[in-house]
Amino acid sequence: MSKKYLALPAICFLALSAGPFSANATNPTAEAERALTLTPNIDNGRELYKTCAVCHTPEGWGTQSGYYPQIAGQLKGVTIKQLADIRVRNRDNPTMFPFAMPSSLGGAQEMADVAAYIETLPMTPYNDVGPGFDLGMGEHLYKQECAECHGEYGEGDTKELVPLIQGQHYNYLMRQFNWIRIGKRRNADEKMVKQIQHFGGREISAMMDYVSRIKPPEEKLAEPNWTNPDFPAYSRRSMPPIMRHRR
Ligand code: HEC
Numbered sequence: 001m002s003k004k005y006l007a008l009p010a011i012c013f014l015a016l017s018a019g020p021f022s023a024n025a026t027n028p029t030a031e032a033e034r035a036l037t038l039t040p041n042i043d044n045g046r047e048l049y050k051t052c053a054v055c056h057t058p059e060g061w062g063t064q065s066g067y068y069p070q071i072a073g074q075l076k077g078v079t080i081k082q083l084a085d086i087r088v089r090n091r092d093n094p095t096m097f098p099f100a101m102p103s104s105l106g107g108a109q110e111m112a113d114v115a116a117y118i119e120t121l122p123m124t125p126y127n128d129v130g131p132g133f134d135l136g137m138g139e140h141l142y143k144q145e146c147a148e149c150h151g152e153y154g155e156g157d158t159k160e161l162v163p164l165i166q167g168q169h170y171n172y173l174m175r176q177f178n179w180i181r182i183g184k185r186r187n188a189d190e191k192m193v194k195q196i197q198h199f200g201g202r203e204i205s206a207m208m209d210y211v212s213r214i215k216p217p218e219e220k221l222a223e224p225n226w227t228n229p230d231f232p233a234y235s236r237r238s239m240p241p242i243m244r245h246r247r
């Protein structure tokens, strides 16, 4: 490992002690901006995805506990932006951090390649949903407060880098929504952060429950029992047990 990478935690520590919202910590890296403009190589993305599959599963469906998010079907630009935020520690993700680093993943081209491959993966029909209380309230609030950015069906927005959130595991939605709300995700959308301050716990749960139950459109949804043919020999029994990762 080169000196450059070893020095990074120290630099991040200095940036953070200057305040988590300091300009340096929130600027998207030039590399990610470049990645957004590159033409991806999906075959190379498939190769790179082998590392990601260990945690996110070969299908990209994550775990129902929501410890590992579903990333299958996510908009390419959103994945690139999140990878960059994880790299510069705008998102606290110690589990994935080493695998997002240039020494493991590579540069702008590789970020574009793996993100493009992930977008081609069909989404799980088996995501975890919330308790089912207050779904009417969840729908009402979602349409009023979220649809303008995330789309009527939670399909996201490629141009504005708004994530696709439909059909995501409930616990993951809850965790990320709250982390965005309290500023723990340090490069989130400022307008969203402001707009969601007033919600109470019951309203948040209702909205996430509703979003987790929005079915992706047919062309983005996997057939029941689909397994990723790019990983024919993968032993799915070795995958992390769901319960171990409940938070
Ligand atoms: C060692 C386990 C691990 C590996 C390997 C890993 N991830 Fe992750 N990843 C995680 C965890 C855990 C999270 C959720 C962190 C959180 O709660 O913020 C995550 C989150 C993400 C997110 C954010 C999703 C969202 O919608 O907010 C993206 C994108 C992502 N990973 C892509 C990748 C890619 C691409 C690779 C391969 C280069 C990869 N991950 C490899 C564990 C891993």
Ligand code: HEC
Residues within 6 Å of the ligand: 081, 142, 145, 146, 147, 148, 149, 150, 160, 161, 162, 163, 164, 165, 173, 176, 177, 180, 185, 187, 188, 189, 191, 192, 195, 196, 207, 208
């Ligand atoms: C002004 C536009 C805007 C509004 C309004 C908005 N969001 Fe967001 N949301 C975003 C953007 C942009 C991101 C990505 C932030 C980032 O890059 O880290 C995001 C991220 C998220 C995430 C994290 C997704 C992931 O995979 O990491 C969730 C969950 C979410 N929003 C839910 C909601 C809900 C529910 C509402 C309504 C109460 C809402 N948002 C309102 C723009 C918006």
